Structures are given as C-alpha cells and as structure tokens.
Amino acid sequence: MEHINVFGKSDYTTENLQLFRDVDDVRNLLSSCPVVKVSAGETVSDSSSRGGQLFIVLRGALDVEPTAQSGGDSTASRILPGECVGELSVLDEETNPSVIVAVQQTDLLIIEADRLWKMIEESNGVARNLLRLLSFRVRAANAQLRRRQKVGEFYRQLSTLDGLTGLHNRAWLDQHLPALIADAHAESKPLSVVMIDLDHFKQFNDTYGHVAGDEALKAASRVLNNALRPADFAARYGGEELIVILPESSQSAGVRVANRLCERLQQMAVFADMRKPLPHITASFGVAGLQPQQDARALVSSADAALYRAKEAGRNRVAEAN
DSSP, X not given: OXXXXXXXXXXXXXXXXXXXXTOSXXXXXXXXXXXXXXXXXXXXXXXXXXXXXXXXXXXXXXXXXXOGGGTXXXXXXXXXXXXXXXXXXXXXXXXXXXXXXXXXXXXXXXXXXXXXXXXXXXXXXXXXXXXXXXXXXXXXXXXXXXXXXHHHHHHHHHHTBOTTTOSBOHHHHHHHHHHHHHHHHHHTOOEEEEEEEETTXXXXXXXXXXXXXXXXXXXXXXXXXXXXXXXXXXEEEETTEEEEEEETOOHHHHHHHHHHHHHHHHTOOXXXXXXXXXXTOOEEEEEEEOOTTOOHHHHHHHHHHHHHHHHHTTSSSEEEOO
16 A cells, blocks of 8 residues: 555545535645555455544545455445545444455545544534435445345245245244144134145156156145135145145134135146146045144144045045044
8 A cells, every 4th residue: 555645735636525525625624634545456454454544435446345243245345436435433433344455556545533523523514424424324234134134034935935836844834833823722713724645646656757746746736825815824744745724714614625625636737738637636635623722743643634534535535533
C-alpha cells in the first residue's frame, strides 16, 4: 500500500463521493486525509487490522468478503468509485469483520475515526449522508437476512419432502403427527388417519419395470393431493405405503374420505399416453379414529391393523378400526 499524497493537494473529483454529496468545502474537510495506492489483490483490511478507519474508493474497486465470524453469506460485495466501506467499524470502534481486498489497482481515501467524528460535528451534510449510508446498510442486511431465511426454509422443506412423490416424508410424519394428536386431545377434537397400500405393487414393478412403478407412486400421490382438503396432510410412510392425516375428522368421516380415494385410484392413469387407466392399479385402505389417551404409535398401529384386514378381505377396499 503506497502513500501517494494528501487529498487537499490532489486533483480528485469530490462531487461523486457519497459521504460528501451536497457538502460545501469538502477539500478543507479532507485536507489531512491521506490517499493511498493499493495494488490488485492486496489486502486493505482483515480481522487482524485495527478498526476505526473509513475507506473511500477514488479509482479502482474493492471486494468486501465476509468471514465466518461475520455471519454473512459467501458473496463478496463490490465497492466502486465514490462508495465507502468501514463506517460501522468507526461507529462501534470494532475491527471490520470482513476482509477487504483490492480488485485492481485502487486509489483509496482513508479517514481515521477521530477525523470522521470531527467532520460529523462540523458538517450537517456529512452527518446526513452518513445516516443515509447506514440506513442503506441496514436495509441491505435485512434483505440479505430475508433471503437467507427463505433459502433456509426452502432447504428445510426439501428435507421433509419425499423426493419421488412430493408428499411429506417419514421424518416429517414422525415430527408432526404427535403434535397434531396432542392438539386434538387438548382441544377435544376428532382426528383420523388413513393407511394406504398400493395393491400388488411388486407384481406391477416386475411386469412394467421400476420406472413405471415410480410413475404409479407419483400418480397415486397426485390423486391424494387433489382429493384432500387444504387442512389435511399426506405422507409417504415407506415403499408403496402412504398415510393421510385428517384433522377434525372422525373415523366415520375418515372412512368416507378413504372410499372416495379408493374410487379415484381405480380410475388413475399411470401413463399420460394411455387411453384408459390400468385396471389393476388399486389400493387397500385402513382407517382409524383417534381414541382418548391414544398416542401416535397406537393410532398408526390401529389403522395398520385395519389395512391388513382390507387386504385379507380381497384388497381394493376400505376397512376401519374396531
């Protein structure tokens, strides 16, 4: 980093400097502030550098690269001529939590903390512009936080969705079904679950192949999603087994839903180019309503027992818990 002159004796343009926009007598304010020349790739400031310095780019450009300690994402911010960086380190007297690197040969105006505070005291324009810059920083930080939250929510949702069917997965079920049951008990409201198993699915896979089997699972999942209320939930329990959760629905209401799903699955077309649905893609259903003091494991076991009876009775039908 080479010291080249003082700003007061230089020919740099001042009207494009954000911090001094519409400020009178800028050159006198900056007469004691040095300008340095920084080579491309040279580090201007890092976590070991002392704080309390404001850097204004006169020519060239800087990249501000967040560190792990700063809590930011990995995207560098580009500082162009007229823009500044480091104002927060001046105000809170802490070291800058980012690494500042010259992108190309860059001329920097450096303002020490005590000098900047004196400028703020002497010039309302500098104080106003600094507040504007800080407001922009806060807005940008908030926008970045919202983006990170949205990305985090996106990946959180991906982790609880089944990659093939798009339904909730077993991890989601294990986490949310107990909570839904607890709410139903606390509010004395009904809740029912429907266990679903695609009939003779192994035979379908052996006949048409596993790709076709995947298509059948996806088609069955679409039937569920299209037939359920917004308040209902569908999940892939495992393999060709699916489960539907019906909040505020009694066992008899669950049986009605299961019968509707059974009929729609019989009409399901697995392949888009088929003129008629495959008649052997059917499912068996077991329905159980939540009983007093019953937990998630017991409720699912009751629905599973009903599903077994539906299979034993010939499949492609609905059975309910005793």
